[in-house]
Amino acid sequence: MGNLDGQVAFITGAARGQGRAHAVKLAGQGADIIAVDICGQIPSVQYAMATEADLADTVAAVESLGRRIVARRADVRDLAGLRAAYKEGRDALGPVTIVVANAGIHPAGTFGDEAPQAWQDAIDVILTGTWNTLQVTVPDMVEAGRGGSIAIISSTNGVKAHTDGSGGWDGYSAAKHGVVGLMRAYAWKLGPDKIRVNTVHPSGVPTGMTQNEMFGKYAMASPRSCPAWATACRSSGWTPRTSPTPWPGWPPTRPATSPGPCCRSTPGHSSSSPTRARAPAGGPRARSAHGPGRGRRVERVTVRVSGWTGPTPRHRPGHAHYPGRLSEPEGD
Numbered sequence: 001m002g003n004l005d006g007q008v009a010f011i012t013g014a015a016r017g018q019g020r021a022h023a024v025k026l027a028g029q030g031a032d033i034i035a036v037d038i039c040g041q042i043p044s045v046q047y048a049m050a051t052e053a054d055l056a057d058t059v060a061a062v063e064s065l066g067r068r069i070v071a072r073r074a075d076v077r078d079l080a081g082l083r084a085a086y087k088e089g090r091d092a093l094g095p096v097t098i099v100v101a102n103a104g105i106h107p108a109g110t111f112g113d114e115a116p117q118a119w120q121d122a123i124d125v126i127l128t129g130t131w132n133t134l135q136v137t138v139p140d141m142v143e144a145g146r147g148g149s150i151a152i153i154s155s156t157n158g159v160k161a162h163t164d165g166s167g168g169w170d171g172y173s174a175a176k177h178g179v180v181g182l183m184r185a186y187a188w189k190l191g192p193d194k195i196r197v198n199t200v201h202p203s204g205v206p207t208g209m210t211q212n213e214m215f216g217k218y219a220m221a222s223p224r225s226c227p228a229w230a231t232a233c234r235s236s237g238w239t240p241r242t243s244p245t246p247w248p249g250w251p252p253t254r255p256a257t258s259p260g261p262c263c264r265s266t267p268g269h270s271s272s273s274p275t276r277a278r279a280p281a282g283g284p285r286a287r288s289a290h291g292p293g294r295g296r297r298v299e300r301v302t303v304r305v306s307g308w309t310g311p312t313p314r315h316r317p318g319h320a321h322y323p324g325r326l327s328e329p330e331g332d
Contacts, residue, residue, distance in 0.1 A: 020057070154179050
């Protein structure tokens with residue numbers, strides 16, 4: 001028996017990386033899963049995106065835990081197609097009470113004539129795709145009257161942004177900030193219906209989005225923006241010509257009391273817990289939908305590629321939870 005027995009979760013970008021980790025984690029707690037992913041390539045994205053084989057692996061991982069899953073190809077930019085996939089899963093599994101708006105791309109390194117389309121693709125997938133996800137799921141959640149939880153996956157780039165100046169990275173940072181605005185608005189709107197809305201702000205997570213030649217080149221060229229990745233590249237002797245993956249085996253194995261591969265230990269943070277640590281006095285406050293000065297101190301949430309330890313019922317709606325001080329894009 002799990003904490004989520006009898007519940008159904010709808011997850012976008014579920015074929016690999018964080019999306020698959022969300023699906024496996026929630027299934028392990030007893031939830032059935034509706035999983036969607038584009039399973040195709042967007043031309044402005046310079047790394048290989050997820051495939052149908054990746055989505056099949058997610059299905060196998062969830063079914064191995066004894067849970068049901070409906071997985072469909074769907075593009076979050078296409079509202080009608082996304083709604084059709086959602087309805088098919090809902091009809092098969094039941095009402096959705098958990099939503100994870102995870103789908104994202106990172107079309108960095110797109111300059112010149114490529115820049116405008118890369119900007120638009122990032123905005124369309126991350127920001128419009130999140131809005132589409134809300135349009136598809138929220139009416140049913142309100143009508144069902146069971147409450148629920150909506151987690152929107154943002155980034156540390158949605159808290160403190162940086163860019164290589166390309167259309168894609170500019171769009172990525174703008175969109176990751178934009179979904180925080182959606183979170184605040186919908187936390188206010190859905191609070192009376194007992195539906196929590198939060199954003200989660202991971203830093204660098206080793207997935208296909210970050211473990212590729214394009215991102216390795218950027219890390220080497222811009223160590224100020226990506227200190228952890230650049231250090232890993234240098235320490236392994238990696239160059240773009242030696243290997244398509246900058247650091248085999250990254251992240252390194254850490255002891256159970258470590259804050260995790262996505263978090264930097266900072267003064268005033270306890271490392272005694274593998275999942276959370278309180279922010280130091282005077283530290284950042286959680287992003288809140290409840291007005292200035294009313295947000296509580298933020299708790300740092302470690303996001304691991306093997307599973308998500310994100311918002312739990314004790315988190316108030318309208319807060320952003322982010323894992324550390326690194327300003328690196330998360331994996332899809």
